[in-house]
Amino acid sequence: MKLYIDSTSMSLAHQMADLVRHASDPHCIKLITWLRLPLTEQQLKQHQALYVPQMAAISPDFINLACKIIRDHRITRLNIHSNQTHAWRGVFPLLRAIRQLKIDEALDITLDLYDDGTLSLMQREQLKCLPTLEQDVVKAAQALKIALSGGGSVQSDPTQSHAWHLLYPTRYHVFRLSALSDTVQGRHLRDWLAPHATEMQFSAFPVDLTDDQRSLYLTLFGLTEAIRESLHRFAQEETSFLYTGTGSWDRGMHDELCRRQVRAIGALHAQKRLSCDMQIAYKGHPANRANDADILKALGGQAVPYPHQIPLEVLSIAGLLPRRVGGVLSSSSLNIKPERIAFILYNDRAEERYSDTSLANLVKKLDLVPADRMLPLMAKEVPDSKPLVVRETPQGAALS
CATH class of the missing domain: 3.40.50.11110 (Sialyltransferase, C-terminal GT-B Rossman nucleotide-binding domain)
Incomplete structure (x- = not known):
């Protein structure tokens, strides 16, 4: 099962590529909530996909439907695509609800988290200034783990938004990763992120998309x-x-x-x-x-x-x-x-x-x-x- 969650255009452009890549797979259920691109049942009916309306944050309707599908269809693999900067209100409430299903051990969860854009650039400027970056991110991951188990809440924080890979297999899709090469601190942050990061590109279609998939991408x-x-x-x-x-x-x-x-x-x-x-x-x-x-x-x-x-x-x-x-x-x-x-x-x-x-x-x-x-x-x-x-x-x- 794949979940697509976001309210920004930069992430949307890349999430759509993943959606069309798997659109023809009848064994993969797709659940979508995109603020900037509402999709109709008619558009999605051939692609094993459903759309749920969204406002600024993930809706209870989306969370409830995702949990119901996971439970009823006995989903064993879950891939979540969402905004990294806003994961505290897009990914966190969803994962906490899934944990309450008590099926964690039977569910393989992976995350694809995408930069918000200019806000992400500003947040990484903050991270560059942290003298104890790795230790701070580990502490943030520990706080996330406690909160996911019901022991508190989370808020927007650069260390937490970069700590998800310590809890789940995670790929960060980074805007202007190369911009971190300007200082010693920036290069340290770049090298620390690199094993988990892919730089976002917007100059052409991903090379693995077929002509039919590219056509579907544009049509949607x-x-x-x-x-x-x-x-x-x-x-x-x-x-x-x-x-x-x-x-x-x-x-x-x-x-x-x-x-x-x-x-x-x-x-x-x-x-x-x-x-x-x-x-x-x-x-x-x-x-x-x-x-x-x-x-x-x-x-x-x-x-x-x-x-x-x-x-x-x-x-x-x-x-x-x-x-x-x-x-x-x-x-x-x-x-x-x-x-x-x-x-x-x-x-x-x-x-x-x-x-x-x-x-x-x-x-x-x-x-x-x-x-x-x-x-x-x-x-x-x-x-x-x-x-x-x-x-x-x-x-x-x-x-x-």
Whole structure:
């Protein structure tokens, strides 16, 4: 039996590859809960798979159904695919419920845990600073073991999210593992992780997927042949450009982020980083579709929407990215080859609620994005302030 659990697009792109790899196996039951890609019974009926709706965390319905299938079908092998950073609320409650079935010895459990994205980068920066890394992770594993037996609870913690391999056979699917090579402490963490880690790639399909499996992969994401052909034609245009937005489940926060993007896009037009000569497409954040019309209007009258449910990582894997990409700083933007990146927008004011300062500084330090394309245009508008101007400095772009 395989369980697929997540609420983020980076992990989703890789979990889908595993799902289609085993879709035709009639002896493997698949149970799915993906926040960003709801699937229907019609889509899954031929693949021995079921979908359960999800919000931010794993639902009791999913846990109960998983336990029921394990018990009723006398499952002996269980492979759980989930988000490593959020395993405390995705994997932990599921495993604790399974333990209550009292069948641990008859059940072979393995874990495939995927990076969340930029949050994972930040957490590993914390781990690099631990002088007693191995001992701290062992202590975290002991705490996890006690909590799984009902002796307490867990919370988000970098040492615990990297301790699962001490309890179960685990493969960590790591975003930018090579970024740990920048310091002595980073290389120590990289070498410690290496026996249990695989670096996540988004440049092409996994080589072992057949043509039929690749076709199913794209179809489940809603990329029909007609849509693929349309996106391919657009992507091949010399002046094609994709703007990637940001958003929030919270409507008030979402509206504020929209206002900031509209203002930033105005500055980009003023600086000629966006122009009427470009063929512009817009891909909004899947968290919220409200205000898309405002951003499309700001981008220009000819801007066209891209399918919002298809992660940027999937467009990259399928070879459907336009010539140039730009937008708000996110995990997805850090998976794009530097030569494709037109700009990355962020908020450099550390005192503000939506500040990206720490992440942006890390991105610059690790040289994940060329410094001159990191534009601090997402700060809150100051009443009666002068128009924003982007100027170049030896350290990259800055505002005046």
